Amino acid sequence: MPSPTARDRFLDLLRAALRDGTLVKLTLGKYRGTDGTLKNLFVRPVTLKTGPHFAFLWRHATRDITKNHPLGQALRELEPLVGGDFLDAHLFTATQTAQFESQPDGTARLKIVQAAAPPASQPGTHDRPKSHVIAADAPWLRALGVTNDRGQPREGMADKFRQIQKFAELLTHLLADANLPTDRVVEIADMGSGKGYLTFALAALLGERARIHGIEARPELVELCNRVAASHGMASRLSFTAGKIDSGEMGNPLDVLIALHACDTATDDALARGIAAGAQLLVVAPCCQKELRPQLTAPPVLLDALRHGIFQERQAEFVTDALRAQLLEWAGYRTKVFEFISTEHTAKNLMIAAIKTSAPGTPDNETAQRLRAFADFYGITHQRLATHLGFPLPASGRAAGGNPLSSHG
Numbered sequence: 512m513p514s515p516t517a518r519d520r521f522l523d524l525l526r527a528a529l530r531d532g533t534l535v536k537l538t539l540g541k542y543r544g545t546d547g548t549l550k551n552l553f554v555r556p557v558t559l560k561t562g563p564h565f566a567f568l569w570r571h572a573t574r575d576i577t578k579n580h581p582l583g584q585a586l587r588e589l590e591p592l593v594g595g596d597f598l599d600a601h602l603f604t605a606t607q608t609a610q611f612e613s614q615p616d617g618t619a620r621l622k623i624v625q626a627a628a629p630p631a632s633q634p635g636t637h638d639r640p641k642s643h644v645i646a647a648d649a650p651w652l653r654a655l656g657v658t659n660d661r662g663q664p665r666e667g668m669a670d671k672f673r674q675i676q677k678f679a680e681l682l683t684h685l686l687a688d689a690n691l692p693t694d695r696v697v698e699i700a701d702m703g704s705g706k707g708y709l710t711f712a713l714a715a716l717l718g719e720r721a722r723i724h725g726i727e728a729r730p731e732l733v734e735l736c737n738r739v740a741a742s743h744g745m746a747s748r749l750s751f752t753a754g755k756i757d758s759g760e761m762g763n764p765l766d767v768l769i770a771l772h773a774c775d776t777a778t779d780d781a782l783a784r785g786i787a788a789g790a791q792l793l794v795v796a797p798c799c800q801k802e803l804r805p806q807l808t809a810p811p812v813l814l815d816a817l818r819h820g821i822f823q824e825r826q827a828e829f830v831t832d833a834l835r836a837q838l839l840e841w842a843g844y845r846t847k848v849f850e851f852i853s854t855e856h857t858a859k860n861l862m863i864a865a866i867k868t869s870a871p872g873t874p875d876n877e878t879a880q881r882l883r884a885f886a887d888f889y890g891i892t893h894q895r896l897a898t899h900l901g902f903p904l905p906a907s908g909r910a911a912g913g914n915p916l917s918s919h920g
């Protein structure tokens with residue numbers, strides 16, 4: 512069997528990008544057809560009332576013409592144009608750029624580079640329907656019960672749908688920032704993967720570039736996710752096993768560690784495993800920060816304010832996640848903490864993302880001192896991630912003489 516040509520390989524990437532919902536933009540150039548005024552064709556995904564489509568913007572010398580096509584028709588239109596009427600084709604997905612360049616004599620070359628994606632919008636379009644990072648009509652979204660047959664969120668799933676899109680968008684940027692391997696597939700673990708919404712989103716975003724493994728305590732969810740992955744042709748790069756975050760089978764090497772809404776100290780267990788494996792990128796969305804609450808003390812000036820349970824709860828969240836962020840810095844990761852989706856859509860919206868910057872064994876003392884002062888201020892003597900990392904916290908309560916909050920709760 513002859514090996515695939517540059518054009519075959521480009522068309523494979525194009526089909527996958529359109530089907531998986533990872534297309535950001537396709538640009539066709541060097542027109543050599545019979546229309547004397549046509550210059551370029553730009554294609555981008557759009558969501559219309561009738562569902563997901565692809566907007567074709569035909570750029571002529573003095574005007575633009577836009578037409579929207581559903582998936583099948585878009586592919587039928589595009590395939591003969593690549594290397595046909597248009598000699599050049601540039602495909603931008605969320606994670607890579609593929610440049611196909613051909614000559615009138617039929618010779619062609621294909622260059623694939625990892626690149627930050629350009630903005631999804633095109634100049635010259637006025638009515639811009641909303642585009643999604645993950646195609647709203649992705650069959651796995653339907654199989655997981657997020658969308659209906661028309662590619663719209665099912666009742667009660669609109670927030671989840673938005674969360675999936677926002678997560679995919681954020682991960683696009685974080686993955687581009689991290690120093691990930693380019694000579695092999697990127698190995699990713701998702702700890703506490705639940706129903707797999709975000710695990711599947713990552714698989715759709717990265718396509719063949721990544722192998723993703725979900726670890727989940729509930730076997731029935733593992734079974735569901737493996738079934739959906741198999742029935743949508745994703746099983747070779749997306750699998751799930753039943754297990755605990757602190758001990759489940761994780762794979763080696765590990766490049767990216769995800770743990771979203773893993774309760775309380777399960778987030779620490781996940782972070783510790785990612786750090787131990789030398790992962791380049793760690794992304795967690797903590798929740799149920801209970802561990803530190805019984806230890807927290809406050810200076811006298813805060814005691815009245817902290818009589819209210821809700822403030823104690825928020826303080827526990829803040830102290831826990833701030834401590835985690837500082838521990839990650841100490842362990843050699845550049846750390847960002849941010850809200851990843853508006854609180855209007857979910858209360859569990861804090862994300863900690865950490866990108867590896869230094870080699871293991873180079874902890875910095877200044878960070879360690881500040882970290883200990885912070886822990887000391889709040890009377891923290893033990894915390895799960897600190898224990899995992901072997902970071903020594905102050906041995907006894909708050910040096911500044913604060914009072915335990917529990918007596919005022």
Ligand SMILES: C[S@@+](CC[C@H](N)C(=O)[O-])C[C@H]1O[C@@H](n2cnc3c(N)ncnc32)[C@H](O)[C@@H]1O
Binds near residue numbers: 732
């Ligand atoms: C709130 S759900 C989040 C699911 C998914 N990560 C998401 O954000 O959509 C938390 C999941 O983590 C699992 N989980 C919690 N602690 C775990 C542990 N220690 N080991 C394995 N799974 C755990 C739970 O069974 C649950 O399915």
